[in-house]
Amino acid sequence: MREITFSEALGEAMYEEMTRNPTIFTYGEDIAKQGGIFGAYKPLLGKFSDRIIDTPISEEVIFGSALGAALAGMRPVAEFHFADFIFTGMTAVTNQIMKIRYMTGGQAKLPLVLRGPDGISKSAAAQHSESIETIFMHVPGIKVIIPSTPYDMKGLFKTALRSDDPVICFEHKLLYKMKGPVPEEEYYIPFGVADVKRKGKDVTVVTTSRMVHESLKAAEVLLKEDIDVEVIDLRTLIPLDKKTVIDSVKKTHHLVVAHETWRKGGWGAEVASVVQEEAFDYLDAPILRVGARNVHIPFSPPLQDFVVPDHKDVEKAVKKVLGEV
Amino acid sequence: MDYSKEFLQGLYRTMVRSRAFDSKAEELFLEGKLPGFIHLYIGEEAIATGVMANLRKDDYITSTHRGHGHMIAKGADMKKMMAELYGKITGYCRGKGGSMHIADLSIGVLGANGEVAGGLPIASGAGMAIKLKKTDQVVVAFFGDGASNRGAFHEALNWCSVYKLPVIFVNENNQFASTERVQETTSVQNISDRAVSYSIPGVTIDGNDVSAVYETVKSAVERARNGGGPTLIEAKTYRIKGHFVGDPTLYRGKKEVQEYWKREPIGRFEKKLKEMGMLTDKEKENIKNEAEKEVEEAVKFSEDSPFPEPVSALQDLFVDDTGYGY
Structure with missing residues (x-):
């Protein structure tokens, strides 16, 4: 293609x-x-x-x-x-x-x-x-x-x-x-349908936008350590595809939410709440969140890198949710 | 003004109907029958009436929090208006908007607006749509003196001037932004002076003179329909009633209000029509009685109507109304 x-x-x-x-x-x-x-x-x-x-x-x-x-x-x-x-x-x-x-x-x-x-x-x-x-x-x-x-x-x-x-x-x-x-022929993607960007069995990572790619990168690294990560790209926040997320959690029993926006009060907190309300019994560990630190995005490259999450933060969270850190 | 008796009495009737509606709304509110709070158009009727007499059904307006008079003059159904004030399911907004958010898209009312200057960007967009569709419709954006100090006013005037949009900005300068006097909060003597900054015509008129409003808006509408772009019209009036019903009005004396009652637009126009031989006492009584009857019927309709089912609060967020309200 x-x-x-x-x-x-x-x-x-x-x-x-x-x-x-x-x-x-x-x-x-x-x-x-x-x-x-x-x-x-x-x-x-x-x-x-x-x-x-x-x-x-x-x-x-x-x-x-x-x-x-x-x-x-x-x-x-x-x-x-x-x-x-x-x-x-x-x-x-x-x-x-x-x-x-x-x-x-x-x-x-x-x-x-x-x-x-x-x-x-x-x-x-x-x-x-x-x-x-x-x-x-x-x-x-x-x-x-x-x-x-x-x-x-x-x-x-x-x-x-x-x-x-x-x-x-x-x-x-x-x-x-x-x-x-991108195919030549015309197509449409309906709202409210998340896309499983990578299938996995150990941990579910729910993410969007740039962090989808960071999460996929993390999954590649973690595979070398025999950790199989499922990466779900929500694609739309409203409407929210709860079902795909919950079905995945029922399979992996572990959830990490990852976004570039602030961790505090970010949409990942909403997803985490929905999952604990509707699939609590399937969870083997507390849900972990990856997001920007609670400051503004600074100018200097090492400062920006420190504040904004990348694949390494996803890797850490996945290991932590599995109790491996 | 060389107009037919029918036309002149039509203007008079619209003002009387508007006054009757708001007088009743005030009474009902004070009796505790209406929830929320309401802003009365009493004393400002000449503006909506004079403006709307120039508009077609397919022309648009954006209204304000003090918008009952705009609705009536544009041809709204008093029953559905009153029912909305009651919060009933038969109201214009099925009980979701109330007095400050009445809209009737079928007659071009793009909404009253609870936000000061909130309608001006909306009017600008309707103007863009008209230009792109190449029709000869116009938009009238009503706003108060307080709104002219908001950024949205300045952005909208610049925008409509740059694109030469068919938008007529009608400033209802009723001297008060809530409790604050316009001269204490505004840098210009006349709000129309601000038109200069945007290279559009600006004019100040007596907003309590329905003929002056009609004539001024007529030429602005003609210009707009012919691609001449926007106009800023400042119609000076006076807010005889408080900001809202129940306002203690600590910011002004009773004497001042009594003085302005003498200049209110309906009595003035009535006198003028009588002098012109265009209105007899009997005709006047008939018009008033009909208006009061129409209002009474609207009240009865509203009181007989049910409240919305609570669960209907979850509808109307989206066209695709499935599962979003929860």
């Missing part, structure tokens, strides 16, 4: 759906001429010129106008530039987009997508490195997709572009250039 980058997968999804559906349009900072700061929209440059719009740095209107455009019959895709800056327009997301359908008693259909980069890159420091997906899992009213491979990116994003509910998509900066197999 051909291989394309994560970024190209997003561009293809947009290209195919924009060709099919004239109500899709997209806007944000630095996208129409530059193709987005990480180049995700490069495949679209020169096409659909009136439907790719560069905007002022006005996040509250970028997000709030997505709601208005959706109510008025369009299907907007608004880019948030950096996940950290969602907060500058946050009220339009949590107070407007996420509440309006509910508050109007189900009158409103909101076919809109918010998307953009999150996570660390090479020393971008605390205001350009955050992973904030948990917040959107916590507040009701938006579907949260967080793909880890080009294949998942394209399939999930195409589903997002056909959803009549608001969707937010987090794309990890370090994944944009990653290549992976």
